[in-house]
Amino acid sequence: xxxxxxxxxxxxxxxxxxxxxxxxxxxxxxxxxxxxxxxxxxxxxxxxxxxxxxxxxxxxxxxxxxxxxxxxxxxxxxxxxxxxxxxxxxxxxxxxxxxxxxxxxxxxxxxxxxxxxxxxxxxxxxxxxxxxxxxxxxxxxxxxxxxxxxxxxxxxxxxxxxxxxxxxxxxxxxxxxxxxxxxxxxxxxxxxxxxxxxxxxxxxxxxxxxxxxxxxxxxxxxxxxxxxxxxxxxxxxxxxxxxxxxxxxxxxxxxxxxxxxxxxxxxxxxxxxxxxxxxxxxxxxxxxxxxxxxxxxxxxxxxxxxxxxxxxxxxxxxxxxxxxxxxxxxxx
Amino acid sequence: xxxxxxxxxxxxxxxxxxxxxxxxxxxxxxxxxxxxxxxxxxxxxxxxxxxxxxxxxxxxxxxxxxxxxxxxxxxxxxxxxxxxxxxxxxxxxxxxxxxxxxxxxxxxxxxxxxxxxxxxxxxxxxxxxxxxxxxxxxxxxxxxxxxxxxxxxxxxxxxxxxxxxxxxxxxxxxxxxxxxxxxxxxxxxxxxxxxxxxxxxxxxxxxxxxxx
Numbered sequence: 418x419x420x421x422x423x424x425x426x427x428x429x430x431x432x433x434x435x436x437x438x439x440x441x442x443x444x445x446x447x448x449x450x451x452x453x454x455x456x457x458x459x460x461x462x463x464x465x466x467x468x469x470x471x472x473x474x475x476x477x478x479x480x481x482x483x484x485x486x487x488x489x490x491x492x493x494x495x496x497x498x499x500x501x502x503x504x505x506x507x508x509x510x511x512x513x514x515x516x517x518x519x520x521x522x523x524x525x526x527x528x529x530x531x532x533x534x535x536x537x538x539x540x541x542x543x544x545x546x547x548x549x550x551x552x553x554x555x556x557x558x559x560x561x562x563x564x565x566x567x568x569x570x571x572x573x574x575x576x577x578x579x580x581x582x583x584x585x586x587x588x589x590x591x592x593x594x595x596x597x598x599x600x601x602x603x604x605x606x607x608x609x610x611x612x613x614x615x616x617x618x619x620x621x622x623x624x625x626x627x628x629x630x631x632x633x634x635x636x637x638x639x640x641x642x643x644x645x646x647x648x649x650x651x652x653x654x655x656x657x658x659x660x661x662x663x664x665x666x667x668x669x670x671x672x673x674x675x676x677x678x679x680x681x682x683x684x685x686x687x688x689x690x691x692x693x694x695x696x697x698x699x700x701x702x703x704x705x706x707x708x709x710x711x712x713x714x715x716x717x718x719x720x721x722x723x724x725x726x727x728x729x730x731x732x733x734x735x736x737x738x739x740x741x742x743x744x745x746x747x748x749x
Numbered sequence: 750x751x752x753x754x755x756x757x758x759x760x761x762x763x764x765x766x767x768x769x770x771x772x773x774x775x776x777x778x779x780x781x782x783x784x785x786x787x788x789x790x791x792x793x794x795x796x797x798x799x800x801x802x803x804x805x806x807x808x809x810x811x812x813x814x815x816x817x818x819x820x821x822x823x824x825x826x827x828x829x830x831x832x833x834x835x836x837x838x839x840x841x842x843x844x845x846x847x848x849x850x851x852x853x854x855x856x857x858x859x860x861x862x863x864x865x866x867x868x869x870x871x872x873x874x875x876x877x878x879x880x881x882x883x884x885x886x887x888x889x890x891x892x893x894x895x896x897x898x899x900x901x902x903x904x905x906x907x908x909x910x911x912x913x914x915x916x917x918x919x920x921x922x923x924x925x926x927x928x929x930x931x932x933x934x935x936x937x938x939x940x941x942x943x944x945x946x947x948x949x950x951x952x953x954x955x956x957x958x959x960x961x
Contacts, residue, residue, distance in 0.1 A: 454873055454874075454875040454897070455875055457882050457897060457913070458875060458880060458882055461880065461899070477921065477925065652858070657926060658926045658927075658930060658939075658942050659926050659929055659930065662925055662926045662929045663926055665925075666917075666921065666925040666926070667917050667922060670917040670918060670922070671915060671916050671917050673916070674913075674915070674916020674917070678916075
C-alpha cells in the first residue's frame, strides 16, 4: 500500500512536470478561418533592406531579458527532451491518436466560457454566440465535448480567443518576451492574459476543494496536448540555426498575426466574397478527393449530387488508415 | 449625356481592371493550385516513408519548387540589409546555399504533410499591383492549418517569395535568426552554419538553381 502511494506520488509529479512543459509547445492553432489578406499586403515589408531598420530586423518581439530567457529556454528544452518526450511515448502507445484528439477536444470544450467572454470583450458578438452554440451542442450531443458535432454536423467552426488577444485588440503591445520556466514562451501582455483566462476556467470553480482531481485533469490535458503538438516544437528546433531566436520569432509573429487579423476583420461571418476567387467545384479539396473524415466525404457526395452526379466515394485503407475517395491513390 | 457618362465609367473600370492584374495569363491563385496539384501527384506516386522512393520524389518536388519559388528574392529578403553588403559572387553563393536549405526544410515538411493529409483547400486571392497573396488551408490531424503564399509577378509569371504558415513567415523567421548571427559573429559564421546544417542532413544539390 505504501509502495502504491509512493508510485502514485511519483507519477503525479512526473505528469505535472510533463504537463507544464508541454505548454511550451505553441498555443492552439486555428487562425485559418479568418486570415486578413489585405492586412498581409499592407504589412509586406518592402523596405526590408533599409539601412536604419536595425531593431525591427532583429525579430518580431522585444527581448530585454535575453540571457535570463535563454537560460529558461534551455531548461524547458531539456525538460521536453528528457522527460516530456519519453513519457509521451508511453502515453501515445496507450492511447491512439483519435482518442487523444477526442480528449483534446473535450478540454477545448470545457474552456469555452473564456472564449465566449473574450469574443464579447473584443466586440465580436456573432463569434461569441457561435462559441456558445458550440459549447451547448458539443456538451450535450458531443458527450461533454469528446466529439465535435457542432463543427461536423452543424458546420460551426472553432473561433479562438484569449485574454492576451483581447488586450492586444485594445492596442496593448507585446511589451517584451518572457520565457516562463515550464510554461514556455510568453510576453508581458500575454502573461497578464494567462492570469485573466485562469479565472474564466470553469474547472477552477467546479473543482473547488478537489485539488487532486484538478491537478490530474490538468496533467492529462498537457500530457495529451504534448503528444499531439510535440512534433511542431521539434520541427522548429531542428530547422533552426538559433533555436532560441527561432522560437521567439515564431511566438512573436504568431501572436501578432492573430491580433492583427482579429482587430481588423471584426465580424468574421460578414466577410464578403472576393471578386477574384475563381468558382471552384465540389472538389475543393484538390488533394485527389481523398478524405479521412467520413462527414466531409458525405458533404462532398452531396455537393456532387446537387450538380447531377451520382459519384460515390469508396472506403479504402492505406498504410493502416481509413480514407474515403474516388480512386485508389496507391500507385506503387 | 447619361450614356456617355456610363461609357466613360465603364471604360475606366475596364482599364483599371487590367491595371490591377498585370498578368493576363495565369493568375496567382491558378499558379498555386497547379503547383500544389503537381506536388501532390508526385507525393502520391509512392510511399513517402520508403527512403529510396522518397529520394526520387524529393528530386522531382525540388524541380517544381525551384520553378515556382524565387530563391533569389527569398535570399535577399532573408538577409535584408546585409544582402547589399555582399559582392555579387557572395550573393550567388548564398542563393545556392539558401536553395538547398529550403529544399531540406520545406520539402521535408511536405513529406510530413503527405502522411496525414486530408486535403488542401484554396481560399482567397488578393492582387495589388505586381503582388498577390493566396490563402489556403491544409488539413492535418483533423486541424486546419493556414498557409498563405506571397507572390510577385515577374514578366508575367507569378513567383512565390514567402510562405506564411499560421501567421509565421518563413522568410522573416530566417531573417530574425540570420540577423542575430551576422550581428554577433559576422556573415562568414552564418555561411558556415548553413553549410554545417546542410551536411547534417545532406540533400540533392543538382537541382539547386541560380535565380536570374
